[in-house]
Amino acid sequence: MIQEFRLPDLGEGLPEAELVQWLVAEGDRVALNQTIAEVETAKAVVELPSPHAGVVQALHAAAGDVVEVGSPLISFEVGAEASARPATPDASSPATAEPTPRPATAVDAPADDAAGPNLVGYGAAPRSGNRPRRRARTTASTPRTTASDTAVLAVAPHDDIRLVEALESVQERPRSTPPVRKLAKDLGVDIALVRGTGQDGLITRDDVRGYADTTARADQPVGSVRTPDTAEIGETRIPIRGVRKHTAEAMVRSAFTAPHVTVFLTVDVTETTELVASLRADRSLADHRIGVLAVAAKAVCLALRHHPTLNSRWDGESGEIVQYHGVHLGIAAATERGLVVPNIRDADRMTLPALADAIRDLATTARAGKTSPEAMRGGTFSITNVGVFGVDAGTPIINPGEAAILAIGAVRSQPWEYRGQIALRDVVTLALSFDHRLVDGEQGSRFLADVGAVLREPGRAMLLG
Structure with missing residues (x-):
C-alpha cells in the first residue's frame, strides 16, 4: 500500500518551506521517525521525521525546491508489500534504467530553469500535465564557478547524470550541462541556436559566450560605440527566500x-x-x-x-x-x-x-x-x-x-x-x-x-x- 506524506505546517503558520536536502533516496527502507529530510522555513532549518516505516517509493521534490504546506513531499510503500520488497536496486539494473514515473521535480524543468545536476540521483521522469511544478524560483539559482561545477559533478552519481543526458537526448534538447544552460540564460542566449563544439556536439561555456558576443556585435549599429553595462562585468542572482x-x-x-x-x-x-x-x-x-x-x-x-x-x-x-x-x-x-x-x-x-x-x-x-x-x-x-x-x-x-x-x-x-x-x-x-x-x-x-x-x-x- 502506498502512503503519501505531505509537507506539514511546522508550527509557524508559514505557507511554504525550502527542501534543503534529502537524507533518503527512492528504494531506501526507512524506520518510523527516522529523519528523512531537512527543510528550511523562513525562520529555521527543521528535520522531518518519517511518519511511516517502509520503502521510499517516490520523492516529489528536489533539493532547492520550495514546497507549499500540504503538497506531496514523499511516498512510502508500507505493509506486506514493503516487507517483501528487496533493498535499493543497483544503478545498472533495468529498474533503475527505467525509473517508476513520478511527479515532475527540478530535473524536469526546461533548460533555462536548470539549477545543476540532480543530487537526489534518480533522473527525470516525463512531465505530468495534471500537476503544476512547485518551483518557486523565477530566476536561476546562484551561478556556479568552473570550480564549483567540477565539485558538483564529482559528488553527483555519474550513472544518473548519464541518465539525465539520455532523457534530454530523447526529448531532442541541445546537449549541454546544467551550468552551461544557466550561463545561457544569464546572457539571454537561446541555447537551441548555439552550435556545440565539444565532444559529440556538446555545447560548452565558450560556445555560449561566443554566440552572445557575435549576436551583440551584429546588433550594434554601424559606427556606434558600445557602452559598458552590468552584463559585461558579470552578476550573481541569489533567490530571495x-x-x-x-x-x-x-x-x-x-x-x-x-x-x-x-x-x-x-x-x-x-x-x-x-x-x-x-x-x-x-x-x-x-x-x-x-x-x-x-x-x-x-x-x-x-x-x-x-x-x-x-x-x-x-x-x-x-x-x-x-x-x-x-x-x-x-x-x-x-x-x-x-x-x-x-x-x-x-x-x-x-x-x-x-x-x-x-x-x-x-x-x-x-x-x-x-x-x-x-x-x-x-x-x-x-x-x-x-x-x-x-x-x-x-x-x-x-x-x-x-x-x-x-x-x-x-x-x-x-x-x-x-x-x-x-x-x-x-x-x-x-x-x-x-x-x-x-x-x-x-x-x-x-x-x-x-x-x-x-x-x-x-x-x-x-x-x-
Missing part, C-alpha cells in the same frame, strides 16, 4: 509601521571590563565565559523592571498596549542563512553566569542552523551586538511585536575624562531604537541611562535589583 526573505519582510513591516526613534549614549565601561576579567580568572566560573554582552543583557533585564513600557507591544487590532510581566530576551545572531533573533526565555530570572551560558548556547545553535522555530517566537526585547564586527554604533530596526532594541558597539580603549583627569579608559557606545507609539523620548532616554549606569558601575545592579 528562507531566513533572508523572512528578515526582509519583518524589517520592512517594522520600519514602515512603527515610528522609530534612536538615542545614543557613550559610556565608560572600564569597571565592567575589569569585572569580566576577574570573573574569567575565577576557576569556579571559568566554564561560563562571562563577557560584556552578558553583563549588558543583565543590565537590560534589570532596567526593564523599572521601565515596563519598553517591554511591551502595540496591539492595533484590539486598541491596547500589552505589557509583558517577564523578559524573553532576543539576541541577534548572524548566520550563513541570514540574521536570526532567537530569544532567551525568562532572562530576567537568570543569574549572570546562567545568562552567559544561554547566550553562548544560543549563538552556537544559530551558527549551526539548528535554531528551532519555537526559539524565535515570543521575544519581548532584543539586543544586537554590532561591536563584534568592530562597529561603534548603528540605528537598529525593532523586531515586529516588540517596543525596542539595543545595539552595543565595540569596546575601545581611548582617552576619557576620569575623576578630573584624562585617562585611558574602556568606552562603548549604546544605541537604543524604540517605537515612539509606545515609548516617549523621556522613557527611552531614562531606560538607556539606567543600562549605561550599570555598565559604568556594575555595583549599581544592587540598587536596580
Whole structure:
C-alpha cells in the first residue's frame, strides 16, 4: 500500500518551506521517525521525521525546491508489500534504467530553469500535465564557478547524470550541462541556436559566450560605440527566500509601521571590563565565559523592571498596549542563512553566569542552523551586538511585536575624562531604537541611562535589583 506524506505546517503558520536536502533516496527502507529530510522555513532549518516505516517509493521534490504546506513531499510503500520488497536496486539494473514515473521535480524543468545536476540521483521522469511544478524560483539559482561545477559533478552519481543526458537526448534538447544552460540564460542566449563544439556536439561555456558576443556585435549599429553595462562585468542572482526573505519582510513591516526613534549614549565601561576579567580568572566560573554582552543583557533585564513600557507591544487590532510581566530576551545572531533573533526565555530570572551560558548556547545553535522555530517566537526585547564586527554604533530596526532594541558597539580603549583627569579608559557606545507609539523620548532616554549606569558601575545592579 502506498502512503503519501505531505509537507506539514511546522508550527509557524508559514505557507511554504525550502527542501534543503534529502537524507533518503527512492528504494531506501526507512524506520518510523527516522529523519528523512531537512527543510528550511523562513525562520529555521527543521528535520522531518518519517511518519511511516517502509520503502521510499517516490520523492516529489528536489533539493532547492520550495514546497507549499500540504503538497506531496514523499511516498512510502508500507505493509506486506514493503516487507517483501528487496533493498535499493543497483544503478545498472533495468529498474533503475527505467525509473517508476513520478511527479515532475527540478530535473524536469526546461533548460533555462536548470539549477545543476540532480543530487537526489534518480533522473527525470516525463512531465505530468495534471500537476503544476512547485518551483518557486523565477530566476536561476546562484551561478556556479568552473570550480564549483567540477565539485558538483564529482559528488553527483555519474550513472544518473548519464541518465539525465539520455532523457534530454530523447526529448531532442541541445546537449549541454546544467551550468552551461544557466550561463545561457544569464546572457539571454537561446541555447537551441548555439552550435556545440565539444565532444559529440556538446555545447560548452565558450560556445555560449561566443554566440552572445557575435549576436551583440551584429546588433550594434554601424559606427556606434558600445557602452559598458552590468552584463559585461558579470552578476550573481541569489533567490530571495528562507531566513533572508523572512528578515526582509519583518524589517520592512517594522520600519514602515512603527515610528522609530534612536538615542545614543557613550559610556565608560572600564569597571565592567575589569569585572569580566576577574570573573574569567575565577576557576569556579571559568566554564561560563562571562563577557560584556552578558553583563549588558543583565543590565537590560534589570532596567526593564523599572521601565515596563519598553517591554511591551502595540496591539492595533484590539486598541491596547500589552505589557509583558517577564523578559524573553532576543539576541541577534548572524548566520550563513541570514540574521536570526532567537530569544532567551525568562532572562530576567537568570543569574549572570546562567545568562552567559544561554547566550553562548544560543549563538552556537544559530551558527549551526539548528535554531528551532519555537526559539524565535515570543521575544519581548532584543539586543544586537554590532561591536563584534568592530562597529561603534548603528540605528537598529525593532523586531515586529516588540517596543525596542539595543545595539552595543565595540569596546575601545581611548582617552576619557576620569575623576578630573584624562585617562585611558574602556568606552562603548549604546544605541537604543524604540517605537515612539509606545515609548516617549523621556522613557527611552531614562531606560538607556539606567543600562549605561550599570555598565559604568556594575555595583549599581544592587540598587536596580
